[in-house]
Amino acid sequence: MIGAEQRLSRMGAFGTAALCLALAVIPFLTTTTSLRQASQIIVSVLAVLGVNVATGYGGMISLGHGVFVGVGAFATGYYVDDLSMPWLLAIALGAVTAGISGALVGLPALRIKGIHLALVTLGLAIVFRPLSKRFPSITGGVSGRSIDARFDAPGWWPGDSRMASSVYRYVFCVLVVLLALWATWNVVNSRFGRSMRALRDNDTAAAVYGIDLVSARVTTFAISAGLTGLCGALQVALVPFVSQDKFPAQESLVIYASAVVGGLGTIWGSVLGVIARTVVGKVGDLVAGFDGLGPVGEFFDLLDDSAFVFGLGLIVLTFLFPGGLAGIGRKDRLRK
């Protein structure tokens, strides 16, 4: 058993090293467009991490985290443009705003559990888009609004080309995501993190042992929503445009699915979930390239549709790895 675990940690070390290498090399190899896309993928780790905190550690199913991405994005756009705040402050406040909205959503979660909470949060995800159309001064209504401020490289950053700014944004996003992963790891392994997990496993027993159920649940949801809102805030920094049509209910489902596929209850699961989602998407693009295969080609046409590929991948991955990708090789440890 010890051997297996050592092998696993060696695998983990290799994975981490490969990931760091990839992150360091990417800016030297690409164009501004693909660097932006890479940054967007990296930023989406935060949204998945948010779901992981609420569902994986807090035991509260949320099918509505796309809402917090939206709140973070709209709030950041509002702060940076209408209130002309500096970007760093706007991003931080955007995440805080999402966190406060998360605390409000967390209040019903005090009483509503399990599949019922899934129902409520799904309802929230569906209502959010038409609702945000009703506040055009902040959200830009149906067509969205572009943000005038640009998140450009400051004077001390080497180079002042468009590429230099792209690299600056990329490095900023990577650092923020790493910082958030580290901070979350610390939170879930603190005293508060243990009370979170106790509530997940048996909330009645945890309350009997003196854990304040109300404050723990609300704080968990606020942290979770804050992380997810940070994702939305950074999205605005990357692409200065906010619009309600970026936040359909499906987006929330995709975030939730990535969290579960990656593995709930482990920090690295969130990273793995985003990697899996990206790989499934790329495979879909690749397969869609084949043409002229007769009746088989008909099926490949279907693979053009990213929703189809994602749905199929979701079911296959759920069957193969019920504990998520991060749960591979840990089966016997979990069984006990």
Next chain:
Amino acid sequence: MTWNFDILPDFIFNGLSLGAIYGTVALALVLIFKATTLINFATGELAMLGAFLVYVLHMEQGLWLWLSMALAMMISAGLGVLIERSLTRPFDPADHLPVVLITLGLFLIINAVAGDIWNYQVRILSNPFGKFPSWVPSVGGDRFIEVFGSRLKYQSIGIWVTLAFALFVLGLILNRTKAGLAFRAVSSNVESARLVGVHTGRTLGFGWAIASAFGTLGAVLVAPQLGGVNPNMMATILIYALAGAALGGLDSLGGAVLGGILVGLIQAVLVTWGGVVVFGQLYMSILQLAAAFLIILIVLLFRPSGLFGTRRVERV
């Protein structure tokens, strides 16, 4: 603020007929939830697929509409059994995470497949209750009769009669057949049912079959009100049906139907008619969606068992 009581019956009739459809779809949700405590988020998409089957059989192949509906309901039932056997049975229903994912995956797949085959434009499906059949004595016109100075559409009457008949058949199946007895046993207590020799898997498949058939019925009935069939037709209907199921109690079959009808009435009278009274104009979609969401939230917060569901006692 003007109280337009003269148009109120119109809204009530409309609410009652939409509500009956929500009730039908809510029934599909509850039939699966009752036995497995699993909310099938793909209910709406399965129903949409059923409506498209009717479209293919009736509009493209030229079969009689009612025969196509019966065939489509049978095919959906078969599909429901297949999904239960292959996709949900391997998982422990008490663990919500994987099963929620499976039904979400199904949701995406069915929607994409339908979009690929029929693309996303609205296709007209003939209305089973467009005009009174010739043997009905004409009362006010061929599409409606006058009640309280308002038009009671033949379509509404048709929906109510169909739903009443479907409920009657469902009652017979559940109360008078062996499979129905097994279903009631499994939904009241899985372990005990298994101990007395009920094949639980097969029984759950039976529940999925009836649920899918009911979903298809609901989708066919709602299609004329949406202008026809299209792959996204059930997205909002599903939310109203979920609200209805939550209101009636997620494990009560009669509650689902009544809950759906209540949601339809709330939507038509409180939101739409109330909107006309207060603002003097129609505020449709967003207020209705918000009302459905509020119903779900309030019911689950203050009375999770709904109006007719069983209350649960939690033990450590």
